Amino acid sequence: LxxxxxxxxxxxxxxxxxxxxxxxxxxxNVITMVECAPAVxxxxxxxxxxxxxxxxxxxxxxxxxxxxFDKIYDTNFTADLTIMEEGTELIKxxxxxxxxxxxxxCCPAWVSFLERNYPEMKDNLSTCKSxxxxxxxxxxxxxxxxxxxxxxxxxxxxxxxxxxxxxxxREEMNSSGxxxxxxxxxxxxxxxxIKDMGIDFNQLPDEDFDQPMGMYTGAGTIFGVTGGVMExxxxxxxxxxxxxxxxxxxxxxxxxxxxxxxxxxxxxDIELKVxxxxxxxxxxxxxxxxxxxxxxxxxIEVMTCPVGCVSGGxxxxxxxxSEKEAAYEARTKGTYAHDxxxxxxxxxxxxxIAKIYEEYLLTPNGxxxxxxxHTKYCIGENEFKK
Ligand code: SF4
Numbered sequence: 001l002x003x004x005x006x007x008x009x010x011x012x013x014x015x016x017x018x019x020x021x022x023x024x025x026x027x028x029n030v031i032t033m034v035e036c037a038p039a040v041x042x043x044x045x046x047x048x049x050x051x052x053x054x055x056x057x058x059x060x061x062x063x064x065x066x067x068x069f070d071k072i073y074d075t076n077f078t079a080d081l082t083i084m085e086e087g088t089e090l091i092k093x094x095x096x097x098x099x100x101x102x103x104x105x106c107c108p109a110w111v112s113f114l115e116r117n118y119p120e121m122k123d124n125l126s127t128c129k130s131x132x133x134x135x136x137x138x139x140x141x142x143x144x145x146x147x148x149x150x151x152x153x154x155x156x157x158x159x160x161x162x163x164x165x166x167x168x169x170r171e172e173m174n175s176s177g178x179x180x181x182x183x184x185x186x187x188x189x190x191x192x193x194i195k196d197m198g199i200d201f202n203q204l205p206d207e208d209f210d211q212p213m214g215m216y217t218g219a220g221t222i223f224g225v226t227g228g229v230m231e232x233x234x235x236x237x238x239x240x241x242x243x244x245x246x247x248x249x250x251x252x253x254x255x256x257x258x259x260x261x262x263x264x265x266x267x268x269d270i271e272l273k274v275x276x277x278x279x280x281x282x283x284x285x286x287x288x289x290x291x292x293x294x295x296x297x298x299x300i301e302v303m304t305c306p307v308g309c310v311s312g313g314x315x316x317x318x319x320x321x322s323e324k325e326a327a328y329e330a331r332t333k334g335t336y337a338h339d340x341x342x343x344x345x346x347x348x349x350x351x352x353i354a355k356i357y358e359e360y361l362l363t364p365n366g367x368x369x370x371x372x373x374h375t376k377y378c379i380g381e382n383e384f385k386k
Contacts, residue, residue: 017165017183018193024154024182025068031153033071033138034064036209037131038079039160039224039309040187041338042331046316047191048201052323053330055338058206061214063190064158065207066199071142074209075157076216078134079223079232081356082106083347085373086128086229087237088364090299094270099123101275101290101297104229106130108167109304113280115379118287127374129173131223132157132164132181134373139176141360142213150176157184160224160312163304175372186314215352218249218338218345225335226278226308227254227261230301234265234274235346242268249345255336257307260286262297275300278307307332 024030044063045056064072086104093102105111105126115122129136135155143150157164161184167173168181185193194201208214219235222228231251238246253263254274259282262275275297277283283302289295305311310331311324318324344350361369 017185018189020183021156021185021193024156029152031071031148032069032156033073033142033153034069034156034158035073035075035078035132035135035138035181035213036060036064036158037075037160037164037224037309038221038228038335039312039315039331040158040190042224042310042334043160043315043327044187044191045201046327047188048194050202051330052327053332053334055334057338058208059201059204061209062204062207063194063199063201066204067193067197069156071138071146071213072210073135073138073142073213074216074220075131075135075159076220076223077209077213077350077352078131078137079220080217080347080350080353081134081137081373082128082131082223082229083219083232083236084353084357084364085134085369086126087233087240087347089126089128090233091237091241092365094272094298101300102126104299104301106223106229107163107303107309108161109163110280110283110302111377112163112166112379113283113304114287115377121287121290122377125377127370127376129373129375130164130167131220132159132184133167133173133375136173136175136180136372137356137360138213139178139180140372141356144360145212150178153178155181155183157181158187158190159184160187160309160315161305162186162313164314172375172378187312188314188316191316212352212355215350216342217347217350218340218342219347220350221339221342222335224309225332226303227256227276227301228308228335229303230254230274230276230299232347233299234267234272236348237272238265238267239346239348241270246346250340272299273297277302278305280304310335 041057045054139150164184219232307328311328
């Protein structure tokens, strides 16, 4: 362990992630906090017999409360936080000079692919941690607002992804002074846990995530689909640059399912050129074109899974290709429908985001944000813990 990390309270828990979660929940000395990725709410109900793509954010919050977590927080909130940090970083790189194109950094499979295979392009990655890892604020700001001892907090993330466990175990993910996120489980594992604890998911009432870090916007929600991070960043970036409302909140130019698509958007005086890649193999020609000077873009979103996180490897299992296609389409539709029904759809308008900057982080890309919410890419420079 790095010297900065204290002796882990949780070292005695055994190796299976669900057993670690159960042990933490049963331990009276431990405060448990959970966060759920945007795409989980688009698919969890499928494991309880619902139609493909049924959105169940409120039953999900209720299930997590019945399981016994002390704080039900949300990765959608940290997705909004990511936009504040990543949008500010992009604006700085474009207007003040910096490595371009800037790549998104919220997909750990993509990040480690780039680190291993194109290390000369590591500086193109946004330095922002992923929304999961911005969960570092649960053990810091979250501990502060509830007067908890951070040493006693055990954080669990529920993800559509089989790569997020690797990410939370990365050695550098310890800005809180502890491992920032203790365990990542998948949507499927959460469904198993709900069933194992005898909770009748379909009979649960609608409940909300806990405040303040359970408050989220439509922009945070669309992180679950290809093009969503880009669209969320444009909604905020446009308004921060121009000081005017974006003409259309739905930025349809970046939506779609083509594995590589580009768009040019007028943002004030800037002609912003963006690209979206979905499916990891499709990024190789894009990277080669950039290296050869054949592609000139400011910002590129890359997601490993076929249509983004709604199609992640940790989502409810579908065996037939036809079922998978239908599920991906339904979950994508569900994501945009959830975005459209939310009262606030831009990350910078989330009042809980404004509050965290006022009370704790002070300013996007500031000193505290850099310490807590940004990282350095060091595969090949450091060893992993496991
Ligand atoms: Fe994980 Fe896939 Fe989402 Fe990447 S796109 S974060 S691999 S679920």
